[in-house]
Amino acid sequence: xxxxxxxxxxxxxxxxxGTNDPYFPRLGGKPAGYLxxxxxxxxxxxxxxxxxxxxxxxxxDDYLRQFAEYFSDQRPxxxxxxxxxxxxxxxxxxxxxxxxxxxxxxxxxxxxxHGGSLTGQAPGIPGLLGLRSSxxxxxxxxxxxxxxxxxxxxxxxxxxxxxxxxxxxxxxxxLATLSQPPGxxxxxxxxxxxxxxxxxxxxxxxxx
Ligand code: HEC
Ligand code: HEC
Numbered sequence: 001x002x003x004x005x006x007x008x009x010x011x012x013x014x015x016x017x018g019t020n021d022p023y024f025p026r027l028g029g030k031p032a033g034y035l036x037x038x039x040x041x042x043x044x045x046x047x048x049x050x051x052x053x054x055x056x057x058x059x060x061d062d063y064l065r066q067f068a069e070y071f072s073d074q075r076p077x078x079x080x081x082x083x084x085x086x087x088x089x090x091x092x093x094x095x096x097x098x099x100x101x102x103x104x105x106x107x108x109x110x111x112x113x114h115g116g117s118l119t120g121q122a123p124g125i126p127g128l129l130g131l132r133s134s135x136x137x138x139x140x141x142x143x144x145x146x147x148x149x150x151x152x153x154x155x156x157x158x159x160x161x162x163x164x165x166x167x168x169x170x171x172x173x174x175l176a177t178l179s180q181p182p183g184x185x186x187x188x189x190x191x192x193x194x195x196x197x198x199x200x201x202x203x204x205x206x207x208x
Pocket of ligand 1: 012047052
């Protein structure tokens, strides 16, 4: 596997630790189910980024699962935070949306699904720590404009659809100020129920 993933290293770094490029995402330690869903989405065009779409077009499902397991098991060095310079008002707005949402505008709190400590929940919900603001805002934009879609019901499309450009800028900036504590990992499957259904997370995160 270490040999096969050399094709991924120029953009995702050794063990999927990320690179200095502000847009190439880190992969190491993300939930395996989440990574697999992304590889499948790039393969079938549900998520669009041409270099990834071409690279995965002819790989088998089994291969995609092996990539997902490999990167999920890696525990590379944590990324150095490089938060954007924005005002305290912007960060406060981001903090409020992440922790409480804005019920008057139908925006759910991000912690409701990504977890109180924002480390995600296995198998399908990623953590939101240690990501860069340009990557986060591009992903939220992708959902708003339809270049990124997840399995139906696509709960993130609903969430992102309620966010304005200002909201996106604020949550992306705020999240990018948070670092990922060493040893943090996604919560086990079923450890908390989601506020509404996500196709990427079977059984709505409820206890079995
Ligand atoms: C040319 C650079 C490049 C190469 C090579 C590359 N990737 Fe990517 N990958 C990206 C970028 C950029 C994104 C984010 C794309 C987007 O959504 O806009 C991405 C996204 C991903 C994601 C989703 C990450 C997330 O958190 O949602 C996975 C999983 C992934 N790549 C796996 C791989 C694997 C496995 C390989 C090797 C077989 C690989 N990539 C090779 C650039 C690359
Ligand atoms: C109802 C549950 C739910 C809520 C609420 C929610 N998310 Fe998500 N989020 C998900 C799921 C599920 C995924 C994975 C989707 C997929 O498979 O591509 C995700 C993925 C993401 C990603 C992609 C991460 C990556 O590495 O590419 C970002 C960014 C994100 N969410 C941000 C947010 C923000 C910001 C909020 C609050 C405004 C929020 N989410 C609220 C369920 C939720």
